[in-house]
Amino acid sequence: MGVLWAVAIWGGAAGHTWAAGGGIVENGQAVTTAVIASWPMDFHPLTGNELGQFAIKRFVTRPVIDRFDGDQRCVFCTKIPSEADGTLIISRRPDGEQTTTATYTLNPGIFWDDGTEITTQDLAFSWEVLREGGRDLVAGDSRRLNIRDLHVIDKYRFSITYDGAVCGEQLDVPAPLPARLERPIWLADPTHYFEHSLYRTQPGHSGLYNGPFRVEKISTDSLQVVKNGHWSGQTAFFSRVNILVAANQAGLEQKVRAGGVDIFSTLTFDMGQRLAHELGARYDAFYSPSAHMVHLKVNFDNPILSDVRVRKALLYGLNREELVATLLENKGVVAQGLLSPFMAGYAVVTRYPFNPQKSATLLESAGWTKSADGLRRNRAGALLRFELRYRRNYPWIDLAPQLAAAWRTIGVQVDLIEDPQLSGDALDTRQRYLGLVGFAQGFEEGWEATRTWYHSSMIPAAANNWQGNNHFGIHVPTMDEALDRLVAVGCNVDARAAALSELQQVYAENLPTLPLWFGTVITLSDKRLSGTVDRRTSAMASPEFWRLHP
Known part of the structure; x- marks a missing residue:
């Protein structure tokens, strides 16, 4: 689940008067924001990796x-x-x-x-x-x-x-x-x-x-932070921020539609785009490229999906450009590899454009031939069939049936399973999820984290004291070698760039996961505000930079 922010100005600076959120408060120096997060709040700097709580902690730490x-x-x-x-x-x-x-x-x-x-x-x-x-x-x-x-x-x-x-x-x-x-x-x-x-x-x-604000008061499902006078960075414009913690997206959307919210940002594209269309008279919409790749994780214990020819055929069998156009209104980019064109270190790699004929050729070479019913079987008569698990949320509720329908045309039977308990980081992942699993994952933690997801030595087992996050059992020797080289080259800029380029190409050639697209983070900012988004990236700016227009 992505972080969703919502902000309501409770007053106005000199010369400004605001009705939203309850009227003028202390000469307009208070602003209210909301975020989806669990409650109670955990402020300890060393604990918690939930996106919503992390976003709240950035106010104060x-x-x-x-x-x-x-x-x-x-x-x-x-x-x-x-x-x-x-x-x-x-x-x-x-x-x-x-x-x-x-x-x-x-x-x-x-x-x-x-x-x-x-x-x-x-x-x-x-x-x-x-x-x-x-x-x-x-x-x-x-x-x-x-x-x-x-x-x-x-x-x-x-x-x-x-x-x-x-x-x-x-x-x-x-x-x-x-x-x-x-x-x-x-x-x-x-x-x-x-x-x-x-x-x-x-x-x-x-x-x-030690941040631009400090915690002053905590109530049920809300807290209040005030300006930290000992903060050495950019001085915040607003003296106080009231932070409301919502349990889900619906609660935040209700607040926005009630008119008490002046800026919000979400990784959930459907809500952001819907409100951008319907509330455009009040908000300026900013679209920032997301580092999160929507993709399908592959259970490498599955004998069908562990065959790279099948994985390539599945990508060739998808019109991903059309998926981006219909589900993202062309506000995303097809994922060709680990990085998007907007990310540092991006390299051009092997691509898989929509090509049903090439898909069919690959499946034939892997031993899967079409029967009279249009489905493919191997020599033993077994169906080319696997499951696709996903949570009933955006984009999977719309995307999963489209994937199944597209693959049905090339002779693949996909069993769709909505799984509200879907995890992906449990030690028994490969026993729970027998086929593909829908995920979105980013690279904020650097390439060291990527190593824990893709290197075969990072498959949790007794031999490595159950370390690593390669829960789907990815075992691609050339991927291991590329990840090892990225570590071995050290800090030489040119050598590191070459190793990163090689890693991206190895990923594209072997498809340890099936990349779909990189999405978009939408920020809607009240037209009366300034400093709410970064001028270069259009991503939401840190709260100490938020201002009222003069």
């Missing part, structure tokens, strides 16, 4: 290294470590494995919201919790699994040792924790630290936050 407009920037440090100045060193351990040491320097004069300075002791404590508390307790960025150690040099300088060759977008730093407040709780009972943390028991406590 920012990482040491953040990403803006696709670029990596230091928020609390002086610069990104690099080989050029010696702050990034890649070497080999005695066992032959590569290791990377990155040295960081915190900006002096960065503070928690109570005015206490953020120092390396806060980072050291965060690493202590990650290291000693067991990383299985921390459902955060998977790149942290690459961190071997964090070493404090002095009050502002620290180094991190990573497994493997790590650089650029791979660099990650654990979120700092206010050691003076949280360490006594940790020392008293490490086993139950997270449930006793002030982030859980007293989330409005002063000194817990």
Whole structure:
């Protein structure tokens, strides 16, 4: 489920008067936003990876290294470590494995919201919790699994040792924790630290936050954040933000149609586009390319689907351009590989345009011939048949029947199964889901996360202590080799670009999943607002940049 934001201005700045959301509040310095997320809210910087809660936490907590407009920037440090100045060193351990040491320097004069300075002791404590508390307790960025150690040099300088060759977008730093407040709780009972943390028991406590806002009040299914006067970044225009937490998309749409919402953004295309059409007099619509690829995961234990000829035939049997036109109103792009043309590192790869004749040829070569009833069978008389599981939501409720119908024309029988419990990350995934599974997945976590999805060594098993996310059993030797090379080339820009290009081509040739399209994130912004979307990407801007038009 994508993140859906909704915002209602509760007042107006000098010269502005607003009726939406309940009238003028404190000279227009309050704004109300809503997001789909679970409740209660978890504010701890090290826990929770749900998109909705993550979006809410960005109001009050920012990482040491953040990403803006696709670029990596230091928020609390002086610069990104690099080989050029010696702050990034890649070497080999005695066992032959590569290791990377990155040295960081915190900006002096960065503070928690109570005015206490953020120092390396806060980072050291965060690493202590990650290291000693067991990383299985921390459902955060998977790149942290690459961190071997964090070493404090002095009050502002620290180094991190990573497994493997790590650089650029791979660099990650654990979120700092206010050691003076949280360490006594940790020392008293490490086993139950997270449930006793002030982030859980007293989330409005002063000194817990380092972002542009701080938590002031929490009510049932809502919270209030106020401007953090000790935030060193862009000063927020609005003094207060009231955040309403909705359980589902229908609740948010109801708020929008009631007229109390001034900006919202969603990965759910159908709702965004419907409201863009119907409420265009009030909103400007902005379309931002999504990094999430809608695709079909393949159970590699299935003898039919493990044959790459069948997988290629299935793609040739789909008119994906037509699917994008009908389901996305041409606001998306057909996925040819792992990256879209709008993503850094994109390479042109083998393509699979709609070609039923080529599809038929591939299926014949794989031993599947058409019978009188139009369906294909092998020499033993077994049907070319498999299941397709999906959740009853957009786009699958419309897309799945179209896929089944298209493949029926080339002789394939697809059994559609709506599965409200669909997961895809359970250890028994291959036993639960015997054919294809509809998914959308992005690459925000970097290529290290991609490795855990596609490398055969990342198939969870007793031999690797059940590590990895390759739950569908993908085992493509050339894919393993390409992923290994991407790690081995280190930080050389040209070599890394070549390895990434090779990986994309290997993916396209072997189709470990079946790519369908990259979608669009729609942001609707009231015509009276400015600064709500990034000028280059049209994605929703961080809340500290939201303004009223003069």
